[in-house]
Amino acid sequence: MIHDLAEKLFIDGDWRRGEGERIPVENPATGEVLGHIAAATPAEIDAAVAAARKAFRIWSRLAPAERAKALRRLGDAITTEADAMARTMTQEQGKPLNEARGEILKLAEACHFYAEEAVRIHGEIVPNTTTDIDSLVVREPIGVVGAITPWNYPAELIGWKLCGALAAGCTIVIKPAELTPFTALAIARMAEKAKIPAGVVNVLTGPGAKVGQALVEHPGVDKIAFTGSSAVGLRIQQSCPTIKRLSLELGGNCPLIVTASADLDAAVKGAVRRSFRNMGQICIAINRIYVARPIAAEFVKRLCEAADKLVIANGIDKPDADVGAMASAEPLAKTKEHLADALAKGAKLVAGGGAPRGEAFARGHFFRPTVVSDCTHAMKVMTEETFGPLVGVMAFDGLDEAIELANDTPYGLASYVYAKDMDEIRYLSGRLDYGNVAVNNVDAGIMNAPYGGRKQSGVGYEHGREGMLEYLNFKHVRIRYDEPKGR
Ligand code: ADP
Numbered sequence: 396m397i398h399d400l401a402e403k404l405f406i407d408g409d410w411r412r413g414e415g416e417r418i419p420v421e422n423p424a425t426g427e428v429l430g431h432i433a434a435a436t437p438a439e440i441d442a443a444v445a446a447a448r449k450a451f452r453i454w455s456r457l458a459p460a461e462r463a464k465a466l467r468r469l470g471d472a473i474t475t476e477a478d479a480m481a482r483t484m485t486q487e488q489g490k491p492l493n494e495a496r497g498e499i500l501k502l503a504e505a506c507h508f509y510a511e512e513a514v515r516i517h518g519e520i521v522p523n524t525t526t527d528i529d530s531l532v533v534r535e536p537i538g539v540v541g542a543i544t545p546w547n548y549p550a551e552l553i554g555w556k557l558c559g560a561l562a563a564g565c566t567i568v569i570k571p572a573e574l575t576p577f578t579a580l581a582i583a584r585m586a587e588k589a590k591i592p593a594g595v596v597n598v599l600t601g602p603g604a605k606v607g608q609a610l611v612e613h614p615g616v617d618k619i620a621f622t623g624s625s626a627v628g629l630r631i632q633q634s635c636p637t638i639k640r641l642s643l644e645l646g647g648n649c650p651l652i653v654t655a656s657a658d659l660d661a662a663v664k665g666a667v668r669r670s671f672r673n674m675g676q677i678c679i680a681i682n683r684i685y686v687a688r689p690i691a692a693e694f695v696k697r698l699c700e701a702a703d704k705l706v707i708a709n710g711i712d713k714p715d716a717d718v719g720a721m722a723s724a725e726p727l728a729k730t731k732e733h734l735a736d737a738l739a740k741g742a743k744l745v746a747g748g749g750a751p752r753g754e755a756f757a758r759g760h761f762f763r764p765t766v767v768s769d770c771t772h773a774m775k776v777m778t779e780e781t782f783g784p785l786v787g788v789m790a791f792d793g794l795d796e797a798i799e800l801a802n803d804t805p806y807g808l809a810s811y812v813y814a815k816d817m818d819e820i821r822y823l824s825g826r827l828d829y830g831n832v833a834v835n836n837v838d839a840g841i842m843n844a845p846y847g848g849r850k851q852s853g854v855g856y857e858h859g860r861e862g863m864l865e866y867l868n869f870k871h872v873r874i875r876y877d878e879p880k881g882r
Contacts, residue, residue, distance in 0.1 A: 396584075397577045398424040401430035404439055404600065405583035407446035408593025413439065415601065418573060423489040424709040424720035424759040426535065432576045434601030437609065443597040444615040447539040447566040448685050450594025455536045463513040466561060468589035470506030473499060476585060484549055484578045484712040488759070489722050490673055492714035501583070502554040503841075508842050509558035510751040516563065521871075528875045534867040536564030537640055538617030541610035543603065543631075544564070545623045546722050546783075547676040549575035550801040552644075553582055555857040556620040561595065568597045568616070570607045572623075576600040603627065608804050612636050618866070622678075625806075625851050642855025642865050645848060646780045647678045647808030650801035652823060653694060654794070654814040655687040661835065662813035663694065667701040669811065669837035670786040674721045675730070678852075679809035679831065679839050683770070683777045684788045685797045695768050699746035702764040707751050720759040721783065727760045731781025734765060737774040737787060742767040747784070769866035772803060780806070794822060802828045807849035809839040809871045 404413045413433020420429050435443070454462070473480065481496035488495070503515070521530040538759035542556040553569055560567045571579035579598050586596040599606050603623075608618050611631050618640035621631055625645040632641060653662045670683045686694045710719035721727045738744060747765030750756055762784055770777050770787035777787050791797040801810055809831040812823050824832045830848045840846040845861035847853065855865050 396481050396581055397430050397486065400577050400580040400584070402433045403580060404433060404435055404443070405580065405587075405596070405598040406439065406443045407450075408587065408596065410437070413574065413600070414440070415525060418601070420487055420574070423722050426758040429486055431576070432573070432600040432695070434597040435606045440599060440606060440609045440613065443568045443599050444539060444610075444613050444618045444791040445593035447568050448599055448615050448713065450592060451536075451538055451566045451648060453567055454561075454595050457564070458563075459514045459516060462562060462564065463510040465589060465591050466506045466510035466558060469585055469591060470503040470510065472585040473503040473506065473582070474590045476581075476863050477503070480550070480578065480581050480826065482711070483581050484575070485719070486547055487575045487577050488546060489710060489720035491708070491710035491716040491719045494673070495710070498548060499551050502550040504842055505551070505554040505558045509562035511561035512860060514862075516863070523873075527877070528873060531872040531874070533870045533872060535870055536563060537866055537868055539615060540565045540567045540866065541608045541613070541616040541619045542567055542569045543610065543619065543621045543623065544571050544579070546572035546574035546676075547673060549578035550582065552622045553579055555862055557582070557596065559862045560620070560866045561591075563863050564617070565866045566595045568599060568610060570599050570601070570603070570610055573600075573602060582671065608634065611639075618642075618863070620855075628853060629686065640865075641646060642857070643853040644678065644855070644857060645808075645851065645853040646806060647680070647848065647852055648682050648780045648804045648806040649679055649809045649811065649829075651681045651684045651813070652791075652797045652801055653686045653690070654765060654797075654812070654816065654819050654823075655689055656816035656819060657690070657813035658815060658835070659690060659694060659697065663697040665702050665813060665835075665837040666698055666786070667705070667764075667809065671705060671718055671784050672703065674718050674726075674762070675784040675786075676722060676782050677724055678780075680782070681786060681811060684779055684786060685791045685800055686788060688790040688792055693786070695745060695766070695788055699766050702746040702766055705764050707756075707761060707763065709755060712755075718764065718784065720761050722760070724760055726782045726828070727762055730762060730765075730781055732787050733776045733781045733783070734767065734785055737770060737776045740771065740774050741769065742774060742776070742787065743769045745798070772800065778804065794819060798823065798826045802826075805851040808852035809833065811837055811839070
């Protein structure tokens with residue numbers, strides 16, 4: 396699949412051989428070059444936006460049921476090709492094959508979910524002060540969407556934007572991360588296979604600072620839907636030269652609170668999954684854990700045992716491994732930096748702490764799931780997003796202290812609680828200043844409920860009905876009627 400997609404751009408339904416600079420894409424588990432992408436040139440960017448504008452005129456006026464059918468076809472095509480697409484993802488991103496396959500199937504689920512939502516774009520009739528007037532509130536698609544996406548979930552993070560936008564009647568130009576372009580191009584291939592009309596879906600590859608920024612600045616793009624770092628999100632907001640709708644899903648620094656009433660086994664299971672899945676490269680990863688003091692030592696012991704048991708492997712060789720390679724040298728370096736900072740400031744290393752040994756790991760970006768205890772908020776592991784397989788633990792004495800520590804961050808994406816006492820659950824969930832609070836589970840995002848951050852974690856929502864509303868404008872049509880003559 397990668398071989399076919401290398402150096403290609405998908406513009407106006409055509410596979411073009413890109414004219415720009417070639418950029419290598421590596422397999423992070425082996426260091427091998429998988430292929431090259433072409434950085435889209437200004438002319439190619441203009442062509443993609445022009446194609447999306449042209450297609451918008453037709454796509455936005457299609458009956459919603461037709462858009463729903465197209466999305467269903469897209470979901471079906473993706474399901475059929477799930478194995479090949481997963482392989483592409485694992486090769487460029489590093490996550491184990493089974494996990495990549497699961498992500499592809501969730502992309503298909505997004506297509507099917509928004510196929511159903513497409514036919515439910517309802518309006519409202521609003522009462523006026525006199526009875527001769529009707530106020531209709533109708534919803535209309537915004538226009539051309541520029542979707543800029545990161546490498547940690549190369550399919551799903553495109554899918555939520557693509558499916559919400561297409562269901563609403565928008566068209567889209569996708570700029571995937573430089574590390575994971577082939578999954579995005581594979582999605583374009585599925586759009587082609589599903590006979591989505593030319594120009595509705597376009598994919599441009601290349602560096603964010605050039606190609607992504609060009610979409611942000613392009614007068615033909617009506618909305619930017621971005622997932623990535625807070626720094627780049629802020630830059631996008633500040634550098635928009637014209638008014639554009641923005642949705643920004645940015646960094647997190649997500650806490651887990653484990654109270655004395657918690658089911659300890661469940662809490663450990665949840666903590667290990669959400670701290671280390673995808674090597675911690677998740678914006679809703681648990682970065683920091685606050686445990687009630689009486690159970691803290693036992694919790695840490697069990698967490699370390701569970702972390703040590705996780706199987707690390709090249710995700711192609713061992714599809715059911717728990718974790719694979721990290722996506723690149725950069726998040727690995729940050730993980731090491733946060734670990735060194737914590738240890739220098741008095742944290743105890745209680746699990747992991749280095750690369751796994753063996754020839755299989757010699758050339759990839761591997762690191763063992765790592766736990767540090769006795770942490771404080773002087774340490775980066777507790778106050779900055781690590782985006783790697785490292786979690787810090789500290790004990791707390793009262794719920795108010797736990798809440799204060801959990802909210803002591805500029806971020807507000809997701810938070811987690813393990814507790815059995817209903818009063819504690821209510822008290823904590825009401826006071827955690829986060830867009831998502833998961834209690835006694837660690838799956839903060841599900842397809843049919845809104846998912847989004849607050850504070851420096853961003854604006855706007857994905858998933859659910861709300862995820863489609865992000866691609867719609869309201870229009871108020873106010874009509875005054877006369878009594879029919881001669882009635
Ligand atoms: P991450 O490293 O978590 O993927 P980034 O914010 O660096 O986060 O990248 C997310 C996406 O934003 C990528 O597709 C990247 O190419 C793109 N990007 C980076 N810089 C810019 C920029 N200045 N303008 C627009 N997009 C950008």
